[in-house]
Amino acid sequence: MDTKMKKNFLSMQLNVDDFAPASVEEKESLVIMRESVSFWKDGMRRFRRNKIAMSALIVVIIIMIFCFIVPFFYPYKYEQQIKGAERLRIMEYSEGELERMAAGEKIFPHFLGTDQNGRDYAIRVMVGSRVSMTVGLVASALILLIGSIYGAVAGYFGGKVDMVMMRIVDILYTIPDILVIILLAQVLEYPLMSLGKTPGFGWIRSLGPNMVSMFIVFALLYWVGMARIVRGQIMVLKQNEYVTAARAMGASNKQIITRHLITNCIGTLIVTTTLQIPSSIFTESFLSFLGLGVQAPTPSLGSLASNALNGLQTFPEKLFAPAFMIFVIILSFNLLGDGLRDAFDPKMKR
Amino acid sequence: MGKYIVKRVVMGVITAFIVATLTFFIMNLVPGGPFLSEKAVTPQAQAAMEAKYGLDKPLGIQYLTYMRDLTRGDLGLSLKKRGRTVNDIISEKFPVSARLGGIAIIVALIVGVPLGSIASFKRGKLLDSIILVFSTAGIAIPSFLSSTLLMYFLSVKLKLLPSLGLSSPATYVMPVIALSLYPTCYIARLMRSSMLDVIGQDYMRTAKAKGVSPFFSIFKHALRNAILPVVTYIGPLIASLLTGSFIIEKIFTIPGLGHEFVGAITSRDYPLIMGTTIFLAVFVIIMNVIVDIVYAIVDPRIKLK
Numbered sequence: 001m002d003t004k005m006k007k008n009f010l011s012m013q014l015n016v017d018d019f020a021p022a023s024v025e026e027k028e029s030l031v032i033m034r035e036s037v038s039f040w041k042d043g044m045r046r047f048r049r050n051k052i053a054m055s056a057l058i059v060v061i062i063i064m065i066f067c068f069i070v071p072f073f074y075p076y077k078y079e080q081q082i083k084g085a086e087r088l089r090i091m092e093y094s095e096g097e098l099e100r101m102a103a104g105e106k107i108f109p110h111f112l113g114t115d116q117n118g119r120d121y122a123i124r125v126m127v128g129s130r131v132s133m134t135v136g137l138v139a140s141a142l143i144l145l146i147g148s149i150y151g152a153v154a155g156y157f158g159g160k161v162d163m164v165m166m167r168i169v170d171i172l173y174t175i176p177d178i179l180v181i182i183l184l185a186q187v188l189e190y191p192l193m194s195l196g197k198t199p200g201f202g203w204i205r206s207l208g209p210n211m212v213s214m215f216i217v218f219a220l221l222y223w224v225g226m227a228r229i230v231r232g233q234i235m236v237l238k239q240n241e242y243v244t245a246a247r248a249m250g251a252s253n254k255q256i257i258t259r260h261l262i263t264n265c266i267g268t269l270i271v272t273t274t275l276q277i278p279s280s281i282f283t284e285s286f287l288s289f290l291g292l293g294v295q296a297p298t299p300s301l302g303s304l305a306s307n308a309l310n311g312l313q314t315f316p317e318k319l320f321a322p323a324f325m326i327f328v329i330i331l332s333f334n335l336l337g338d339g340l341r342d343a344f345d346p347k348m349k350r
Numbered sequence: 351m352g353k354y355i356v357k358r359v360v361m362g363v364i365t366a367f368i369v370a371t372l373t374f375f376i377m378n379l380v381p382g383g384p385f386l387s388e389k390a391v392t393p394q395a396q397a398a399m400e401a402k403y404g405l406d407k408p409l410g411i412q413y414l415t416y417m418r419d420l421t422r423g424d425l426g427l428s429l430k431k432r433g434r435t436v437n438d439i440i441s442e443k444f445p446v447s448a449r450l451g452g453i454a455i456i457v458a459l460i461v462g463v464p465l466g467s468i469a470s471f472k473r474g475k476l477l478d479s480i481i482l483v484f485s486t487a488g489i490a491i492p493s494f495l496s497s498t499l500l501m502y503f504l505s506v507k508l509k510l511l512p513s514l515g516l517s518s519p520a521t522y523v524m525p526v527i528a529l530s531l532y533p534t535c536y537i538a539r540l541m542r543s544s545m546l547d548v549i550g551q552d553y554m555r556t557a558k559a560k561g562v563s564p565f566f567s568i569f570k571h572a573l574r575n576a577i578l579p580v581v582t583y584i585g586p587l588i589a590s591l592l593t594g595s596f597i598i599e600k601i602f603t604i605p606g607l608g609h610e611f612v613g614a615i616t617s618r619d620y621p622l623i624m625g626t627t628i629f630l631a632v633f634v635i636i637m638n639v640i641v642d643i644v645y646a647i648v649d650p651r652i653k654l655k
Contacts, residue, residue: 171365182596182615183623187379282492289494290596290612305495309601312502319502323495331490 043267046343053339059332063325067130075108076120078127079297088113090317112321116311125321128299129329135211135300136281136333139218143280144273146219147226152257154227155234166231172224181217181283185292188213211294214287218280229272233265267344275337278330285326301326351646358642362635369631370420370624374413377623403429405620416624425628426621430614436625439610444629446516447599447606451591453522454529455584462534463580466541467573470549481538488535494597497528501601514603525602529595533587537580545576578649585641589634 037045047053071078084096090113097107112121154165192209195201237243238261246256262269287293288302301322308319400406404415419426425436469481504511504524512521548554549572557567596608603609607626614622 167361170361171368182612183373183376183627186615187376191379278490285492286494286597289492290600302494305498309498312498313506316502319498323499326492326495327487327490330492331487334486334490 043344050339052335056332056335066126067133071126074123076123078123082118086118087116124299128301128304129325131294131300132281132284135284136277139280140273140276142219143223143226143276147223148230151227151230152234152262155231156238156257169224169227184217185213208294226272233268234261237261237264271341274340278333358639366632370628373627425625428622430617430619436621440629443607443610448592450525454526454591457530458533458537462537463541466538467545469542470545485535485538488531493528496531497598497601500524516604525598528598540579544579548572548576581645585637589637
């Protein structure tokens with residue numbers, strides 16, 4: 001401080017220096033030491049500290065690599081039938097393969113043996129997991145889309161709109177879902193097959209009509225829970241001042257819903273969607289087990305398990321492999337979802 | 351209360367009506383008729399069969415006829431099981447499924463509720479971790495896997511239990527375990543988290559402070575509050591277990607309602623599909639209403655409106 005202030009003789013101040021403007025160093029010392037923590041950073045920090053959820057995430061990533069990347073580099077194809085190599089046990093080689101190995105050729109081992117048609121079982125389990133994962137992810141995305149929009153509209157408009165929309169949800173909720181799934185899977189098969197023959201819809205045939213009908217079924221039935229959760233959140237959120245402010249500035253209903261309300265319940269959406277994935281996989285494997293799921297040449301974990309039942313006495317490993325995959329996939333998604341909920345659900349903050 | 355029940359019943363009837371209508375038209379959209387698969391059926395015989403069951407009439411007329419019969423509680427004649435009414439088949443098959451499902455629910459409650467409570471009282475201890483790991487693993491196993499694995503280990507490998515049918519008490523063991531595994535683990539988890547919530551409440555501390563014995567405080571205060579989420583879960587659970595699990599009945603070849611339903615769909619037995627669907631839907635609806643009423647009895651704070 002270079003200039004001393006002069007004391008006014010009428011001033012009540014005891015020491016004028018205390019009221020001098022702060023120097024640069026003083027200002028710096030008062031700056032808050034910690035950066036402000038945003039919702040995302042806070043959630044991510046809590047999530048990273050959760051060891052179980054982190055290991056579940058790693059397992060999910062490993063499974064994804066095995067489902068979506070490894071099959072491209074695998075020396076066998078899932079529908080490729082190797083003559084003379086039917087019904088091999090774990091790590092066994094067929095006679096023909098043994099001869100070729102004796103001749104110095106390298107043969108890729110059948111880690112899980114082969115099935116009754118001579119198809120390598122390890123690749124079938126991988127592709128089966130891919131089918132189950134795809135169904136789980138796509139179905140959950142559909143549910144997220146339909147459920148959040150429906151719930152947001154019902155919650156935002158309230159009143160009569162809400163009443164009618166929620167009665168529809170109630171009705172869908174009471175319909176026994178498995179019955180409808182089984183019925184619809186049967187009904188949709190033929191129309192989708194004929195639709196797949198018309199140009200522009202060829203993708204239906206390549207996916208398999210059963211897979212598409214399964215998506216439709218999921219999209220029709222399972223968004224109900226999501227819609228209820230989102231509606232509850234929106235009803236609380238729309239009381240906030242920023243909604244009033246946005247409306248005062250002339251924002252349309254659509255803008256308020258998409259910009260302000262849905263973005264504000266994104267934590268709930270992520271958690272609910274993650275927990276939806278295992279339950280979709282659950283239902284898919286259940287349907288495939290009953291023979292109502294994906295079509296024959298394409299394997300799914302459920303259909304692999306179901307086929308393994310016939311040779312259960314002699315080839316139990318054919319059941320164990322898909323069973324283990326289903327278990328691990330569902331378990332890790334459940335744990336991941338639980339971890340996300342603990343990290344992002346404001347109610348769980350302790 | 352009375353008004354609430356009336357409202358729910360009206361809603362239920364509307365839901366049942368919508369389910370019936372949807373099922374009727376969805377079912378008839380499926381190409382192929384019930385009599386096409388049978389061999390050596392002359393066109394005349396087929397026409398005669400269709401005329402007998404009213405399938406030759408336009409769909410709208412068929413629908414109206416069915417609905418008229420339905421209001422009288424008549425679910426019609428089965429197309430595939432000659433001379434048997436759908437009411438007859440349901441009343442024969444339902445008790446089989448209901449007995450099995452009933453046992454499974456009792457097992458799930460008797461095992462799940464105490465397990466969850468114990469885990470919450472021993473929070474952070476070894477016992478809690480063990481229960482938590484097992485219940486988390488348990489809800490990741492679909493029932494078709496638990497039943498096939500049980501069948502492999504207990505009856506194929508160890509030859510301890512008979513694998514098929516429901517002829518003796520021993521045959522109930524595996525289906526009941528397979529059916530109750532998921533709900534047991536789910537209830538244990540639900541119970542643990544809600545119990546933890548309740549234990550932290552002020553009234554629990556008050557009870558302790560005024561010298562209520564731990565036993566009494568658990569049963570009078572904690573359990574009654576913590577069981578509420580379980581009650582909500584139990585409603586749909588009872589409905590789905592009592593009406594038969596398609597998978598379990600298929601694997602263990604149990605002649606129950608679920609088995610019958612899947613069979614009816616593949617053989618296009620229209621009245622039987624309709625009958626079972628409506629029966630199950632009505633059952634689910636009734637269970638939901640009962641659960642809501644029970645909820646209000648267990649928790650007097652809840653007002654039904």
